Amino acid sequence: MKTEEPGRIQPLRRRMVEMLLGGGLFASIVSAIYPVLRYLVPPPVADLGGDEIVAAKVGDLKPNSSKIVRFGTRPALLLMTSEGEYRALSAVCTHLSCTVQYRNDLHQVWCACHNGMYDLNGRNISGPPPRPLEVYQVHVRGDEIVISRKREA
Amino acid sequence: MSALTRARTWLDERFHWADLVGPLKKKTVPVHRLSYWYFLGGITLFLFIIQVCTGILLLLYYRPGANEAFESVQYIMTRVQFGWLVRSIHSWAANLMILTAFAHMFSVVFLRAYRKPRELTWLSGMVLLFLALGFGFSGYLLPWNTLAFFATKVGTEITGQVPVVGRHLMIFLRGGEDVTGATLTRFFGFHVAVLPGLTTLFVLIHLALVQYFGMSVPPGVEARWKTSPQEARQMKFFPNFFLRELMAWYIALGVLGALAAILPWELGTKADPFAPAPAGIRPEWYFMFMFQTLKKIPAKLWFVDGEVVGILVFGAAGLVWMLLPFFDKAGGGRGRKFIMGAGVFALAYIIAMTFYGYAAK
Secondary structure (H helix, E strand, O other): OOOOOHHHHHHHHHHHHHHHHHHHHHHHHHHHHHHHHHHHOOOOOOOOOOOEEEEEEOOOOOOOEEEEEEEOOEEEEEEEOOOOOEEEEEOEOOOOOOEOEEEOOOOEEEEOOOOEEEOOOOOEEEOOOOOOOOEEEEEEEOOEEEEEOOOOO | OOHHHHHHHHHHHHHOHHHHHHHHHHOEEEOOOOHHHHHHHHHHHHHHHHHHHHHHHHHOOOOOOOOOHHHHHHHHHHOOOOHHHHHHHHHHHHHHHHHHHHHHHHHHHHOOOOOOOOHHHHHHHHHHHHHHHHHHHHHHHOOOEHHHHHHHHHHHHHHHOOOOOHHHHHHHHHOOOOOOHHHHHHHHHHHHHHHHHHHHHHHHHHHHHHHHHOOOOOHHHHHHHHHOHHHOOEEEHHHHHHHHHHHHHHHHHHHHHHHHHHOOOOOOOEOOOOOOOOOOOOOOHHHHHHHHHHHHOOOEEOOEEHHHHHHHHHHHHHHHHHOHHHHOOOOOHHHHHHHHHHHHHHHHHHHHHHHHHHHOO
């Protein structure tokens, strides 16, 4: 029987064993980490709100007043101007996502967190907000006030 | 200089690396034909680590409370990606951990590893076993399903039978007169805060004692080694035994993963406190032998309740079992025979009663 030369053959065999061991170990670790990473991602929350909700009944709001309503998963601001006109805006401040409110003394929309100010068309007019608030459409259907997301034309 | 060597030098300059790893390097493991039993404690520890990891993952989505618990576990199992696997592993590892802990305990009895100077190691191990049973009992209720609800009702009711303190203990466990959402909140607190803290402490004590005394050599092997010292063989703990232990852990992980994937743990139906108990209510298998015994004791023994007698007998037996090492020196051979007899009897009784409990409806 021929004996192998230890110095030449063995390194190759050793490398082979190391590759098999290392590969197996790597595969084991990946197969443990992959499910955990997937598990950590929260499942998407179903947005059951749709694109349209009944925000209030006619007569609920007086001129120069407002109300916060749930629109999908986020709050929306429905307000009636002093002239008796309805406006609907996203109530999520574009700065750091606080919920804004209507200031009937200033006739403006105000975010209490960092003193951001928007006009009644949602435009950011002072303070830190970087973008205007999203504007929703308001329809009066019978005695229901319906707000809906503006469709891109 | 590689990053690894640099890090080692950095540590060495501050902590004197040699002192830190010295005890580990010195530690050896005896090599004989019964060496395989040394793996069981390590496997139990590995399963406990798995429990901590999967438990933390489950906490991300689990919500305690009678109105939410069942739904949140359902959510984990149906909506969260790999949630079924994580929960299944948690349940399977819990059961395997109890099994390996029991096997570890009986191996210590039969190999007489409990004897002087390792009495405290045995005691700390017994405390760990009781903590593990507490984990099992409290965790069983958390999914708030029918089976667990009634098993908890029965289990806490049995606690209530203990003379003098039983009723207070039951009310403490239940958080009131009955098993309600308040019980669930309590069990959740025990399961994720109280028990993990205590268990970590006792695991550290247990490991420190094992490290301090070294591995026990079974008396038969020890005697042979004394007469012919050239036969005595030791293996370095690091890396020789350590790598073998890792292999055992890897096999345990394989068994665990296969069981969890092929036989996913069931959830059952949501508990309804006002529905009648369905047939086939039973505790987890490791409580079965006690449950079955209590079922078989007559309602009245002489003038006391049968259940009270059963609890007192189990309490006394548990106490004797905990103090087992201390009987070894008393009376020499007699004490030794008593311990072996108790070990064989306990093992046979537990196995027989468990099978009986599952066979008899």
